[in-house]
Amino acid sequence: MADAPETLDALQARHRKEQRDLVSRITQKKKQASKKTRKGVNDECERLERELKERQARELVLHNGDTPDEAPALSEEEHEAYEGNAGQVNEAAKAVEALSIASATPEQPAPEQNGSRKKPNRAKARLARRAAEQDALVAQAKEEAANMPDLREQERTRMEQHFGKYGVEVKEIRPDGHCLYAAVADQMETRGLGLKPRIQVKIQEGEKLPDYKRVRYAAADLIESNPDDFVGFMEEPLGVYLQKIRETGEWGGHMELMALAKSYGVKINVLHSDGRVDKIEPGADVQDKDAKEIWLGYYRHSHGLGEHYNSLRKVS
Secondary structure (H helix, E strand, C coil): CCCCCCCHHHHHHHHHHHHHHHHHHHHHHHHHCCCCCHHHHHHHHHHHHHHHHHHHHHHHHHHCCCCCCCCCCCCHHHHHHHHHHHHHHHHHHHHHHCCCCCCCCCCCCCCCECCECCCCCHHHHHHHHHHHHHHHHHHHHHHHHHHCCCHHHHHHHHHHHHHHHHCEEEECCCCCCCHHHHHHHHHHHHCCCCCCCCCCCCCCCCCCCCHHHHHHHHHHHHHHHCHHHCHHHCCCCHHHHHHHHHHCCCCCCHHHHHHHHHHHCEEEEEECCCCCEEEECCCCCCCHHHCEEEEEEEECCCCCCCCEEEEEEECC
């Protein structure tokens, strides 16, 4: 049995929910944007607003009985009314930047002509009613944005509270997909451990690689030399996985940290904002008393790309 057609009330309710969801999504994106990512985030938010506005306007016209090929463009008055309504979504997203929201101008009654009133424009009245309802949603979204926790700042504050306990300070690593490897390279070099792994790295003689890439090769070679310890955790062929580690900006995770701990014979401590420390051991062939330690900080909210690792240097 075919689904029943969507009623006008249901269509309007769905549109309001989509707009509320977009307000929340845009607000969170803009609060988490850094100086480097802000332009890209703003462009993405404008695209999301534009796409939602165009789709909802199209759905509203089609609901009146037009087919996709026959649906006329909105009249100038309808377009202006809809623009005023959809513009409220963008204003709510900008609430985090303390911009004011222009209030809607009440519609003036049409003047009488020859003793009779103009026939009311039902589409315009319907859009104006939705705009009035949107005012309440904007006010609610603005209040929610003001009360929304700043996850980025909370995470940084909590991390800093744990630094003193372990005698470390943060060294910011560029969030470019190589952060895990660059953070390990920084730790190995600043602690005087060097980047020479315990097994031969497969690079051509005389080839010069940046430090983070030397660490990538060390992780890949260890995994390639001990495939039985790792292939069970892979969702793709071993060769493809190794190529991504060596030659791309694919993010590293726990499996690569395990490989690096064994390759360099070090204990890797990963500090989380809740105070938890993941300890990744170098393997049974390295005695605890002989194992050197390096420290990384794990962040979930502080960088635009998502999960991120920083180097935690010992305080001198």
